[in-house]
Amino acid sequence: MRPVLRGGSPQASDYNNYRDSFPDLAGRLGMYCSYCERRIATQLAVEHIQPKGLPAYEHLIGRWDNFLLGCVNCNSTKGNKDVILADVLLPDRDNTAAAYVYTMDGGISVHGSLTEPQSAMAKLTLALVGLDKRASTVIDSNGQFVAIDRVAQRMETWLIAEESKHDLQANPSPAFRRQVARTATAHGFFSTWMTVFADDRAVRQLLIDEFLGTAVDCFDAVTTMPVSPRPATGLANGSKV
Numbered sequence: 001m002r003p004v005l006r007g008g009s010p011q012a013s014d015y016n017n018y019r020d021s022f023p024d025l026a027g028r029l030g031m032y033c034s035y036c037e038r039r040i041a042t043q044l045a046v047e048h049i050q051p052k053g054l055p056a057y058e059h060l061i062g063r064w065d066n067f068l069l070g071c072v073n074c075n076s077t078k079g080n081k082d083v084i085l086a087d088v089l090l091p092d093r094d095n096t097a098a099a100y101v102y103t104m105d106g107g108i109s110v111h112g113s114l115t116e117p118q119s120a121m122a123k124l125t126l127a128l129v130g131l132d133k134r135a136s137t138v139i140d141s142n143g144q145f146v147a148i149d150r151v152a153q154r155m156e157t158w159l160i161a162e163e164s165k166h167d168l169q170a171n172p173s174p175a176f177r178r179q180v181a182r183t184a185t186a187h188g189f190f191s192t193w194m195t196v197f198a199d200d201r202a203v204r205q206l207l208i209d210e211f212l213g214t215a216v217d218c219f220d221a222v223t224t225m226p227v228s229p230r231p232a233t234g235l236a237n238g239s240k241v
């Protein structure tokens, strides 16, 4: 899961209407779901980490630090489930790049290097947004069945990344590497690309740089592998991984 840097709030106080934060968030984080990493051109929404539907978090409805971006699938699955910040891993405050393993069958699993408590948090995050399921069938807020599933899209992107890698081997130029990064940002699924290009430091660095809002300090500058724990973010319950 791509670790992101949302940065400080663009305005001095909370948003009167949280929806007004969308352009600011998209400008900082790119048009990607903060959880499943899909690139969504439309219907990407402001995601409240601590849900706006629970009275306990009513005061956070317009709070910048409580916002991420979410697709319909992740948003609908997450719904009004309570989120205890200390119990989950979050891409804006933990090094989620170090927490998960992505495989060519579209699966996401918890990284074996995590401690038991970290592993429990990592699993809880996946369950929160349904990324632990093979396929998701959700009904969105308009009562419509959402048929596009994230696993199939991740598998498809894996194949595109593999093809790009194959083409790059035939034409290993800096210009083609930049082309690969452009293809990646157009498709989304940062972690899938990072996994397929695990042994290509130059491409990995381009991915880190080109995916808008990636938390660069989560990666070692020399190896571009995730560092852990994440340097302090100044956010509550951060840097757990």
Ligand SMILES: [Zn+2]
Residues within 6 Å of the ligand: 033, 034, 035, 036, 037, 038, 070, 071, 072, 073, 074, 075
């Ligand atoms: Zn999503």
